Amino acid sequence: MTTQPAIISLKNIGKTFHLGAHQIRGAHDISFDLHAGRTLALVGESGSGKTTCARIIMREYIADSGELLFNGSAITDNSPKGLKQYRKNVQMIFQDPFASLNPAHTVDYHLRRPLSLYQGHLKGQAVTDKIHDLLTQVELDPEIVAPKHPHDLSGGQRQRINIARTLAVGAKAIIADEPTSMLDVSVRQGVLELLNRMKRDLGLALLYITHDVATAHYVAEDIMVMYGGQILEWGDVKAVLSNPQHDYTRMLLAAVPDPDIRFDDPRSRLEPNAVNRVREQAKLLHPHIRSAGPNHFYRHIDG
Numbered sequence: 693m694t695t696q697p698a699i700i701s702l703k704n705i706g707k708t709f710h711l712g713a714h715q716i717r718g719a720h721d722i723s724f725d726l727h728a729g730r731t732l733a734l735v736g737e738s739g740s741g742k743t744t745c746a747r748i749i750m751r752e753y754i755a756d757s758g759e760l761l762f763n764g765s766a767i768t769d770n771s772p773k774g775l776k777q778y779r780k781n782v783q784m785i786f787q788d789p790f791a792s793l794n795p796a797h798t799v800d801y802h803l804r805r806p807l808s809l810y811q812g813h814l815k816g817q818a819v820t821d822k823i824h825d826l827l828t829q830v831e832l833d834p835e836i837v838a839p840k841h842p843h844d845l846s847g848g849q850r851q852r853i854n855i856a857r858t859l860a861v862g863a864k865a866i867i868a869d870e871p872t873s874m875l876d877v878s879v880r881q882g883v884l885e886l887l888n889r890m891k892r893d894l895g896l897a898l899l900y901i902t903h904d905v906a907t908a909h910y911v912a913e914d915i916m917v918m919y920g921g922q923i924l925e926w927g928d929v930k931a932v933l934s935n936p937q938h939d940y941t942r943m944l945l946a947a948v949p950d951p952d953i954r955f956d957d958p959r960s961r962l963e964p965n966a967v968n969r970v971r972e973q974a975k976l977l978h979p980h981i982r983s984a985g986p987n988h989f990y991r992h993i994d995g
């Protein structure tokens with residue numbers, strides 16, 4: 693059982709989108725905690741509600757029901773200043789490492805900017821030294837990389853700059869939405885290892901969003917499987933993946949040849965037939981899940 697306090701808690705969060713006469717359930721009765729020094733993997737197919745959860749945590753969406761807690765307290769300050777203070781602590785890394793960087797500016801600028809906004813006590817040479825430290829922390833050579841523009845860098849290097857920006861802000865929790873899915877397979881492992889090391893060394897709380905069960909196995913201690921805006925199963929990543937209790941988790945896993953095979957091993961690639969089988973079976977499962985009412989919590993992280 694973990695003794696560290698949760699940095700972020702979602703309590704019974706619900707969010708429905710209204711598109712004309714249609715209602716789409718983005719999140720239904722979602723509850724989970726993000727703890728310092730731990731990664732929770734949020735796994736599910738496209739449209740399962742992963743990004744909705746991320747946007748609620750980032751306070752880009754306001755939940756219809758339930759509560760978002762930061763360090764155990766309800767968030768009451770909705771002023772721009774309150775939001776800025778919150779985002780100092782909770783940062784997001786996006787799927788597309790290029791889109792989140794401004795092509796007109798250098799790496800130095802991309803790090804200088806959050807430092808001036810969030811670490812205003814640093815001045816002059818201290819800012820340059822901090823930029824040097826940040827680039828070293830994300831395993832890039834400061835002398836070479838700082839003067840470069842995003843288009844001079846590889847996808848993996850750009851994602852490292854995005855990670856360095858979250859460190860420049862001083863974030864305690866990072867929401868990483870498919871952070872490696874647009875990267876070449878050969879550099880994915882390095883970026884995930886960096887996230888793992890930051891989590892360990894800096895005690896960050898990470899939410900790792902992915903549709904890829906194999907990478908969840910590699911980076912996370914805990915896992916939650918989502919479908920149709922609901923959590924179907926959650927718990928210790930090794931326990932859930934080795935002994936899934938929900939049919940849908942079993943179906944997702946059936947598409948991966950062997951969870952013990954590393955995700956960058958070619959043998960871990962999904963077989964097209966298996967993927968199609970999961971999708972077809974998920975369609976059949978869908979009405980059952982929707983009519984099931986409350987979430988199915990088959991395991992509890994602390995349990």
Ligand SMILES: Nc1ncnc2c1ncn2[C@@H]1O[C@H](COP(=O)(O)OP(=O)(O)OP(=O)(O)O)[C@@H](O)[C@H]1O
Nearest residue numbers: 709716717718736737738739740741742743744745
């Ligand atoms: N702003 C929105 N307006 C209307 N519907 C939305 C909105 N955002 C999400 N949805 C719907 O809510 C459901 C959950 O979407 P969400 O983006 O959270 O899923 P996801 O698991 O993150 O998918 P992906 O992996 O494709 O990003 C989907 O049916 C989606 O179409």
